Every structure is written in structure tokens, then in C-alpha cells.
Amino acid sequence: MITVRFFAMLKGLAKAEVKEYNVSGPIRLEELKGMLKKDLPALAGVLDSRSILVSINQEFAAKDAVIKDGDEVGLLPPFSGG
């Protein structure tokens, strides 16, 4: 199972804070995004935006990252702390 966490405006669009997805093996970040767009059409327009960062297990992830069963993925809109 992969846990996906949504923050700030993405939480509003997804109408959820957390979603869980069952996977049969490791998948690429691109594949996860595909699943998310199907499951949550409201995210389709923003998921590929360069301003949305992705974390895997609370570390920033590269575009070609691979996600394994048990991983926690964060979808992070532009930060505005400070």
C-alpha cells in the first residue's frame, strides 16, 4: 500500500488529506500520478505543474523516482512559510 498525503490547496482539490493505493510492486512516480488523475479528476490540471513538488518518505523526490509498497508520498504545493 502507498500512502499519498495532500497539503494546502491540493487538499482542497482532492477533498482528502490522505489516500491509500494498493500496488502489486514498485511503480514509477509517473504511474502514481496517472492513478491519482483517474481517481481524483480535480487534480488532473495541477499534478504535472512544475511548481508541485513530490516527497517520498518525507524527502524530496526526483521526477523519475520509484515508489515501493509502504512508501509515503507527499504532494507539496509551493511553500509559503516564514
Next chain:
Amino acid sequence: MITVRFFAMLKGLAKAEVKEYNVSGPIRLEELKGMLKKDLPALAGVLDSRSILVSINQEFAAKDAVIKDGDEVGLLPPFSGG
């Protein structure tokens, strides 16, 4: 009368915080320094140092300043506040 105030190391050399001098009319800063050197020989070696600033009535004074009766002159070693 001209009031001369000494600070920090100059106070130690002059062995005084304040000295008062009677003048018959306006005098140049150079003349006052001459009077001070005679009155307080321990200051002779430092009074002409470029690092000693002079204030007249609590404002920085130029080398060619003129001092009038009633003025307060400050002899200011390099600052070390902050």
C-alpha cells in the same frame, strides 16, 4: 570659560574628568590643545593623534574649529561601544 571633558584613556592620562579654562575671547582648537599640553603634559603625546576626535557642544568639530567662551569641548578617544 571653556569646559574640557576627558573620556576613557584620556581621563586616565589627564587624571581628571573635567577641566575649565578662562579665555579672553574665541580661540582656535590648536590654541586650546597648546594650553592643554602645558597644563597636562601627560596628554602631549596623544592630543595630536589622528585617532582622537574632538567635539564642541557635543557635535564633532573640524581641525580648524573656533572655540568660544561657554563652549564644552570633548576629547574623544576611538569609540568601542556596541
Next chain:
Amino acid sequence: MRAKTAEGLVKIQEKPFSIEEAVTKVKAASKGIGAVVTFLGTARDFSKGSVITGLDFEHYPGMAEKKLKDIRERALKNFDIIEMAIVHRTGRIEIGEDIVLIAAASAHRNDAFMACEWAITELKRTTPIWKRETTKSGEVWVSETP
């Protein structure tokens, strides 16, 4: 002279923080400290043409704390400072209230100024914290880092 761990020096919390407490903590690291520079971010009433009536901050629990600790460690490594404290509030923050505090302590002032300014810029760039502004026309997530 530098503390190995960020014990109590890096915090995310809802409740208001004390500037004096953070400064006391960094000063406790060494008697060689001669300068403490602090940056305090506060909630102002105006932003990009809109009147703001309040703010809400959300963070990614765990990751945000990790990123702040990482900023402190990199600051200690890359600048000639002796200690650094960082505290950021979350939840509802009213106009005029404090949001974030960074305190950098060093022997000489230039190092503390540089490290403090770097740290707040790095915080805005790398820490998963988001601000929602309440204006007369509603609530808006702020989506850029000034």
C-alpha cells in the same frame, strides 16, 4: 562549542513563542558568543493589494521539522556561527502576532547576520509549510515564496 543535537532548538508549535527564551537558549551554547541576530516574521495586515484579517499555517508533520533541523545543521556547518534556534508556529495566527523566529549566535556579528538571513530564505524555500490568508473575499492559500 556547538551542540550536536537540536534538542529544544528547533520547534514547530501552535502556541506563541518567547524571543527571550530562544535567545537565552542559543546564548547558553558558549561564553564565546558576542552577537545574536534574530529574525522575527510577523503577521501583517496587507499583502499584495489585499487587506488580511488573519492567517492559518499548515505544515507537513515530521517532514517540516526535519527540514528545519537540516537548516540548523547546514547553518552550523557553512557559517562561522556557534548556535542557531528556529521556531515556527502553525494553526491560526492573528494580525500582529509572531509567526517565525530564527536566532543565530556567533563570536562576530557578520557571521550571525549572514547565517540568519540565509536561514530564513532557506526556510521559505525548503520547508513544507503553507499559509492561508483570510481576506474580505474569502480564504486563499498563498502559493508563492517571496
Next chain:
Amino acid sequence: MRAKTAEGLVKIQEKPFSIEEAVTKVKAASKGIGAVVTFLGTARDFSKGSVITGLDFEHYPGMAEKKLKDIRERALKNFDIIEMAIVHRTGRIEIGEDIVLIAAASAHRNDAFMACEWAITELKRTTPIWKRETTKSGEVWVSETP
């Protein structure tokens, strides 16, 4: 938005000062303040190869206050800040104690950082205050501005 006078914002005093109090004072100037940068100078135990056991500060009463007020006024004129407070202690100061505090408040952080750093440099350059260090070999007036 800027206070015309330095009422309570510029002080020379023997007793310890409160950082929180100075920050509260500058913040009171405007709800448009988003950043407060403070510089705190503290008494460290080591200077130019000597162990320091204590400090004494002397100032030129009247002129020193005037020069600090002047720094605040020039900072308000030359930087995009909203308020500035300056407080400097005199008399005996023990190691670890605070000596000087400058707090600069602005809408955006860059302005507060610049004004605060400028003000402490200007204070050291233009304010008639002198430091005497107590070392094992005696007491020495410090005769340069680092």
C-alpha cells in the same frame, strides 16, 4: 506610519534591557510590519588573545544619546523600515550579559536586515561610548572599533 520622536525607542541605561520589550515597542508602530530583525551584542569571554573577565562601558552623557537618536532618524530616512529601537547599557557588564540591542521593523525582511546591520556599524563608528576590558593582567580601554 513612523513615529516622529524616539520616545522610549532610544536609550542608554545601566540596567539590563528586555529584548521582548524593544520588539513589542517597534511592532506597535504599525500593523504593516512583517519583519523585525534584532542585533544583540553580548559580553564574550575572549578578545584578541586575552581572557576577559568583565567589561565596563563609559559614555559621553548627552552626546551619546544624541548620536543614537541620529542613527535611528537616518535609518528611518535611508531604509524602507517602519521603526527602529536602540538600547545600549553602560557601567559594569559581566561575561554573557547583554550590551546593546538594535531592533529594526519593516514590511519586508531585506529592509530590516540592511537597516539593522547598518545601524550597529554606525553605532560603533559614531557613538561616544568606550569599553574597558578586565583581563588577568589588568584593565584596558579598548581603542579600536572592529
